[in-house]
Amino acid sequence: LSTTTSTVMVSQALAFFEKIIEMGLHPDVTTYTTLINGLIRAGHIKPALQVFSHMGDAACEADVIFYTSLLNGLMKAKEVNRALDVLTQMEKNGCTPNTITYTIVISGLLKANEIKKALNILTQMEARGCSLDAIACNSLIDGLLKAKEVDKAFAVLTQMEKRGCSPDTITFNSLIDGLLKLNKVKNALTVFLCMDKMRCTPNVITYNSLIGGLVKRKEIGKALAILLQMERNGCTPNTSTYNTLIDGSMKVKDVNKALAIFVQMEKRGCTPNSITFNSLVDGLLKLNEVQKALTILLLMDKRGYTPNTNTYNSLIDALMKVKKVNKAIAILGQMEKRGCTPDTITYNSLIDGLLKANEVNKAIALLTYMEKRGCIPDHITYTSAALGLIQANEVGKAVILMTQMEKRGVLPD
RNA sequence: CGGAGUCCCCUUGCCGGA
Numbered sequence: 001l002s003t004t005t006s007t008v009m010v011s012q013a014l015a016f017f018e019k020i021i022e023m024g025l026h027p028d029v030t031t032y033t034t035l036i037n038g039l040i041r042a043g044h045i046k047p048a049l050q051v052f053s054h055m056g057d058a059a060c061e062a063d064v065i066f067y068t069s070l071l072n073g074l075m076k077a078k079e080v081n082r083a084l085d086v087l088t089q090m091e092k093n094g095c096t097p098n099t100i101t102y103t104i105v106i107s108g109l110l111k112a113n114e115i116k117k118a119l120n121i122l123t124q125m126e127a128r129g130c131s132l133d134a135i136a137c138n139s140l141i142d143g144l145l146k147a148k149e150v151d152k153a154f155a156v157l158t159q160m161e162k163r164g165c166s167p168d169t170i171t172f173n174s175l176i177d178g179l180l181k182l183n184k185v186k187n188a189l190t191v192f193l194c195m196d197k198m199r200c201t202p203n204v205i206t207y208n209s210l211i212g213g214l215v216k217r218k219e220i221g222k223a224l225a226i227l228l229q230m231e232r233n234g235c236t237p238n239t240s241t242y243n244t245l246i247d248g249s250m251k252v253k254d255v256n257k258a259l260a261i262f263v264q265m266e267k268r269g270c271t272p273n274s275i276t277f278n279s280l281v282d283g284l285l286k287l288n289e290v291q292k293a294l295t296i297l298l299l300m301d302k303r304g305y306t307p308n309t310n311t312y313n314s315l316i317d318a319l320m321k322v323k324k325v326n327k328a329i330a331i332l333g334q335m336e337k338r339g340c341t342p343d344t345i346t347y348n349s350l351i352d353g354l355l356k357a358n359e360v361n362k363a364i365a366l367l368t369y370m371e372k373r374g375c376i377p378d379h380i381t382y383t384s385a386a387l388g389l390i391q392a393n394e395v396g397k398a399v400i401l402m403t404q405m406e407k408r409g410v411l412p413d
Numbered sequence: 414c415g416g417a418g419u420c421c422c423c424u425u426g427c428c429g430g431a
Binding site for chain 2: 029030031032033034035036037063064065066067068069070071072098099100101102103104107133134135136137138139140141142143168169170171172173174175176177178203204205206207208209210211212215216239240241242243244245246247248250273274275276277278279280281282283308309310311312313314315316317320343344345346347348349350351352378379380381382383384385386387388413
């Protein structure tokens with residue numbers, strides 16, 4: 001489990017674990033901890049949390065590391081309150097939280113936007129003489145920036161330097177990415193320049209953050225300049241780097257640039273993944289390059305990538321945008337037949353397109369149908385449906401829909 | 414050294430707005 005995220009391996013590990021129990025052996029805390037962490041790493045958060053009760057049944061006592069791992073899982077599942085309960089419970093059971101425990105709790109709280117609670121725990125941590133190590137500082141800086149607490153993040157940075165703990169590449173990456181996401185591009189670039197002065201080497205993540213930030217602002221030229229710089233500095237771009245640039249080029253309607261980047265990535269021996277192909281297909285369809293999109297779909301197939309929900313969503317949306325309702329519905333059937341589950345976005349595209357094609361009744365029918373299939377309408381579904389209804393002179397129905405939306409706790413953006 | 418924590422991962426798909 002500690003070396004894999006593969007579903008097959010995880011189920012094998014679980015099967016083996018059951019065998020151990022069937023054999024009448026009693027796994028100890030360490031085994032349970034390995035299990036819980038393996039499951040978390042593989043993204044199976046729910047089963048990971050079940051390990052806790054399993055362990056209780058087996059009368060095996062949890063220790064600090066186990067509780068810390070459990071808290072990690074709870075935070076990843078955004079079960080903030082349960083996590084805080086566990087934090088209390090562990091102390092009752094004689095397990096004193098350490099720096100790692102507090103780091104997990106605090107950064108989890110920050111990611112859940114529970115800033116006050118996070119700062120409370122931080123105070124508690126310090127009051128107990130539990131000091132911040134480098135990782136704790138990095139987590140704090142990252143979490144505070146993601147919670148838009150720029151000043152507090154920089155305060156931690158100052159603190160850490162004062163204590164002779166110098167910021168590393170991860171610290172800078174958090175700062176750069178956080179600032180970019182807050183649209184503080186200039187500050188991000190300043191921080192980037194600081195790295196050099198502090199003899200800190202940028203890595204792929206640094207460059208990917210920068211490129212991503214620039215691309216979001218449609219500054220493709222600058223993003224490409226960063227690509228050149230990263231290559232000059234001996235940092236090899238990865239698939240994400242190229243994917244970001246391909247998508248960005250498409251978003252500024254530069255098909256040729258997008259394709260050139262695709263060619264370049266292959267020449268450099270960087271393997272495209274399904275995101276690469278989806279970005280190309282989606283971009284080409286949006287720019288009416290249908291033939292080229294089909295070519296990419298064929299290439300994708302030749303490389304052994306099967307279309308996924310995103311691929312189908314791009315196709316369906318493109319078809320609906322040119323009002324090819326029947327074709328789109330045919331694709332919907334095809335995707336289901338191939339084991340690809342339509343999601344809210346699939347239905348949103350269809351509903352929006354149907355309304356724009358004056359197929360009001362079909363749109364409403366689909367709205368009911370999607371729920372039957374377990375797809376929850378979101379604010380986009382409602383916005384698009386209400387707008388379509390208004391345009392079809394069905395203002396009354398639109399109002400009813402918006403009321404329904406609020407009742408369900410779906411908030412308009 | 415049997416087990417725990419930090420950075421890009423919204424890098425791809427849907428409405429509206431700018």
